[in-house]
Amino acid sequence: MVESTEDIPRETLTTEELRDAWPVLDAEERLAGFRLLPRDEAEDFYFELSSRGQASVLEGMAARERRAWLRLMPPDDVADLLMEFGLDERRELLTMLDDSTRREVNALLAYAEDEAGGLMNPRFARVRPEMTVEEAIRYLRRQAPSLETIYYVYVLDGEQRLLGVVSFRELLLAPGEKTVREVMHEDVITVPEAMDQEAVARIIAQHDILAVPVVDAERRVKGIVTVDDVVDVVETEATEDMQKIGGLAALDAPYLQTSLREMIRKRAGWLMVLLVGQMFTISALALYQERFETAAVLVLFLPMIISSGGNSGSQATTLVIRAMALGQVRLRDWWRILRRELASGLVLGLLLAGLGLTRIALGEMWFHEYGVHWFVLGSTVMLSLVAVVTLGTLIGALLPLVLRKLGFDPASASAPVVATMLDLSGVLIYFTLAQALLHGRLL
Amino acid sequence: MVESTEDIPRETLTTEELRDAWPVLDAEERLAGFRLLPRDEAEDFYFELSSRGQASVLEGMAARERRAWLRLMPPDDVADLLMEFGLDERRELLTMLDDSTRREVNALLAYAEDEAGGLMNPRFARVRPEMTVEEAIRYLRRQAPSLETIYYVYVLDGEQRLLGVVSFRELLLAPGEKTVREVMHEDVITVPEAMDQEAVARIIAQHDILAVPVVDAERRVKGIVTVDDVVDVVETEATEDMQKIGGLAALDAPYLQTSLREMIRKRAGWLMVLLVGQMFTISALALYQERFETAAVLVLFLPMIISSGGNSGSQATTLVIRAMALGQVRLRDWWRILRRELASGLVLGLLLAGLGLTRIALGEMWFHEYGVHWFVLGSTVMLSLVAVVTLGTLIGALLPLVLRKLGFDPASASAPVVATMLDLSGVLIYFTLAQALLHGRLL
Numbered sequence: 001m002v003e004s005t006e007d008i009p010r011e012t013l014t015t016e017e018l019r020d021a022w023p024v025l026d027a028e029e030r031l032a033g034f035r036l037l038p039r040d041e042a043e044d045f046y047f048e049l050s051s052r053g054q055a056s057v058l059e060g061m062a063a064r065e066r067r068a069w070l071r072l073m074p075p076d077d078v079a080d081l082l083m084e085f086g087l088d089e090r091r092e093l094l095t096m097l098d099d100s101t102r103r104e105v106n107a108l109l110a111y112a113e114d115e116a117g118g119l120m121n122p123r124f125a126r127v128r129p130e131m132t133v134e135e136a137i138r139y140l141r142r143q144a145p146s147l148e149t150i151y152y153v154y155v156l157d158g159e160q161r162l163l164g165v166v167s168f169r170e171l172l173l174a175p176g177e178k179t180v181r182e183v184m185h186e187d188v189i190t191v192p193e194a195m196d197q198e199a200v201a202r203i204i205a206q207h208d209i210l211a212v213p214v215v216d217a218e219r220r221v222k223g224i225v226t227v228d229d230v231v232d233v234v235e236t237e238a239t240e241d242m243q244k245i246g247g248l249a250a251l252d253a254p255y256l257q258t259s260l261r262e263m264i265r266k267r268a269g270w271l272m273v274l275l276v277g278q279m280f281t282i283s284a285l286a287l288y289q290e291r292f293e294t295a296a297v298l299v300l301f302l303p304m305i306i307s308s309g310g311n312s313g314s315q316a317t318t319l320v321i322r323a324m325a326l327g328q329v330r331l332r333d334w335w336r337i338l339r340r341e342l343a344s345g346l347v348l349g350l351l352l353a354g355l356g357l358t359r360i361a362l363g364e365m366w367f368h369e370y371g372v373h374w375f376v377l378g379s380t381v382m383l384s385l386v387a388v389v390t391l392g393t394l395i396g397a398l399l400p401l402v403l404r405k406l407g408f409d410p411a412s413a414s415a416p417v418v419a420t421m422l423d424l425s426g427v428l429i430y431f432t433l434a435q436a437l438l439h440g441r442l443l
Numbered sequence: 444m445v446e447s448t449e450d451i452p453r454e455t456l457t458t459e460e461l462r463d464a465w466p467v468l469d470a471e472e473r474l475a476g477f478r479l480l481p482r483d484e485a486e487d488f489y490f491e492l493s494s495r496g497q498a499s500v501l502e503g504m505a506a507r508e509r510r511a512w513l514r515l516m517p518p519d520d521v522a523d524l525l526m527e528f529g530l531d532e533r534r535e536l537l538t539m540l541d542d543s544t545r546r547e548v549n550a551l552l553a554y555a556e557d558e559a560g561g562l563m564n565p566r567f568a569r570v571r572p573e574m575t576v577e578e579a580i581r582y583l584r585r586q587a588p589s590l591e592t593i594y595y596v597y598v599l600d601g602e603q604r605l606l607g608v609v610s611f612r613e614l615l616l617a618p619g620e621k622t623v624r625e626v627m628h629e630d631v632i633t634v635p636e637a638m639d640q641e642a643v644a645r646i647i648a649q650h651d652i653l654a655v656p657v658v659d660a661e662r663r664v665k666g667i668v669t670v671d672d673v674v675d676v677v678e679t680e681a682t683e684d685m686q687k688i689g690g691l692a693a694l695d696a697p698y699l700q701t702s703l704r705e706m707i708r709k710r711a712g713w714l715m716v717l718l719v720g721q722m723f724t725i726s727a728l729a730l731y732q733e734r735f736e737t738a739a740v741l742v743l744f745l746p747m748i749i750s751s752g753g754n755s756g757s758q759a760t761t762l763v764i765r766a767m768a769l770g771q772v773r774l775r776d777w778w779r780i781l782r783r784e785l786a787s788g789l790v791l792g793l794l795l796a797g798l799g800l801t802r803i804a805l806g807e808m809w810f811h812e813y814g815v816h817w818f819v820l821g822s823t824v825m826l827s828l829v830a831v832v833t834l835g836t837l838i839g840a841l842l843p844l845v846l847r848k849l850g851f852d853p854a855s856a857s858a859p860v861v862a863t864m865l866d867l868s869g870v871l872i873y874f875t876l877a878q879a880l881l882h883g884r885l886l
Contacts (some may be wrong), residue, residue, distance in 0.1 A: 023771070048537050108784070141616065144616055145616065171715065173587055173588065201674070204671075204674070205671070205678065208671045209671075210653070210671065221444055226651075228653065228670055230674055234677050234681070235681070242681070242765050243765065245685065245761070246757050246760070247754055247761075253760055254766065254769070255763070260787065261560050263787055268790075271755060271758070271832075272798055274750070275798050276744060279802055281747060282744065288740075289739050292739055295737040295738040296735055297740050300729055302742075303724045303725075303728070303746070306719055306750075307753075308718060310750075311690055311717050311862070312710070313688050314689050315477075315689050315691045315859075318689025318691070320698070322682055322698075323698035326678065326697070326698060329699055335700065338705060347707050348710060348711055352714060355715055355718055356718065413466065415689060415757055416754040416758075419750060
């Protein structure tokens, strides 16, 4: 068969075009597009993809092609990729790896995805303490092709226990005849295997380091977590927290890639729980039904009062959940948070009450909307606003702390949950105050 | 004077202890604590601090001590630090720098803090294309002490224009007699000076690179942004977005370090705007006052209906704002988003309506709460739920897109803003439906 590339007006595609179209393509189109990329661009593109994306490309490939792509990947990425497949396919893919990579991947699969062990790369630069600097540099130049990074070099004893660290740059700058032990730093920042990935990210960010070694109880180095993994972690964790604060279960995939069914499942749960919560509000209102049959004017201010509580609660819960996630506040700060939020809530409540009273006074002045009892009515609304906004602030701030204390995720104290709690308490506060203040007047 | 360290039982402090206490210390205590650290720990600790933290330490120092610390810092960090001081002090601090650093810092100060130019480090590893690999390595070993990173080496022509990039590792692996031009990559990922820092972060994260060069219109390299700067950016931007979605202005400092006054200022603005928004709801309710004087039972379901709209809107707005920030959806996807959210909203509304109707049916069955017209009443509530939840979903999803289209920050479509819009539209929908369906029965 004669092959001539000129005869076939081959479609071409740039990485840019494919990246743009990616979210709207189905699995088949993705693979077709991917195959249209020039080889080196295809490689770059493949490594940019998330594990899920890589899986969707591999799924359509024949075994031989799959194997070639798998073998290009470092073991930590392979482990993440395998998590996207079912158990049977996972086993089949594992057989495609060379023995040493398979062992590494199997070890990584034993860790939870969201802990240090699940994030680390088991291939890192290691030297012995008694090597000279020149020997170490020569040795690392040989090791380099198989490593993700050589920028931090870990100094290990015969049992793989961590003795110190030295950056490749420091090795370059040090006199060649010194020993590694003489130039290394002994105070190495390390993380344990089971540390949560968010905490690992915080440590790397806080110390401005490019990688951190993961050690077991005997201080043996199991792998390293590099800063580029951490960017993804920080972004993903923030997204999950945001979605939880927004009142839905965190999505597992980007917005447009989540199926409608999945999307509804993630949203319906909380909405239904909240609706059930609202039924308590219905019952609470029913207690006061006679009141607002007599004084329907009271109803006018109900949404304003309960929503203001919800809004101030939404602010407070967002602030505290995020501050906890960033390690800025801890459980033991609860008393300081309580005092701050009590003060904030009172001031904010007073500001809103002033604004609300002004509105009622103007309404009365211009339109005589509320009758002779307008001032008592205004005062009731005003006091309710102060109480509800203060309560909203307190509940919003303390609920995440209570949840953490009880071992739950603080981000479950979502804005809608706090708002729903405030709907109920707002109704109770408002009508209790109305009953006390307006008795014998409007009521 | 005889000095004996044994005579003075010097207080000591570990970095860990200081880091823990830091948020609750005032400026004086911070400096005192900082001075108790051993010299090398003090340096590590200083570089961990945010610019604000560094400023608070420097403020209490005498000129000589300040100068010493300033001179340890790379120019990009100095520039960030200076932004924490007033103009006069900034000028004074600038005089403490050596000439070349001062020039670099001045150049950096001309950029906005949140764009690539404001984030970059002007000191980076550069070589000429005609150097041999061995020459380049020797040259870089000499340059290394003054650079933040030597891991990417940029190849520049005589006019500082970017020709290519080669990693230090690749240089180490390449034959020493080859020229840099022969081993470099020409397809370098670059960013323009004015690119928003979030976009820079996304590019670094997407391509899994350790640094990206910042180039001007003539492709001259002005500096590099490294991945460790990006972790902070990603975290900060997520925090700001979260706070905006939570309905307050983004804080400039961590929660406990923000003064109460500032905290109230950041929160009061939106709360007051929202309260004014609620006044439209008051007016809307006033239109129907006669209705609920006749049928007070209608009021019972009002909070449930409007809050369900707010909750579904909060979910949708959080999803879309975050997806936009992550570059997962763009303006031109609006039609797909609209269709998805319309479908989601309808299904979610129907689910909630089913749940609501069940509650009313049971209430009627067991307690005869709602009288003979319970089914029509239930249907009114049910239809209102479907309409309000669907509308909430649509407003929540589309408002961020509209805001972006108009050039505003999509995150201003906060959950409380959407909820307040739904309070108003919920009232209108519910009472209009009630009027239509219950006319001649309850009304």
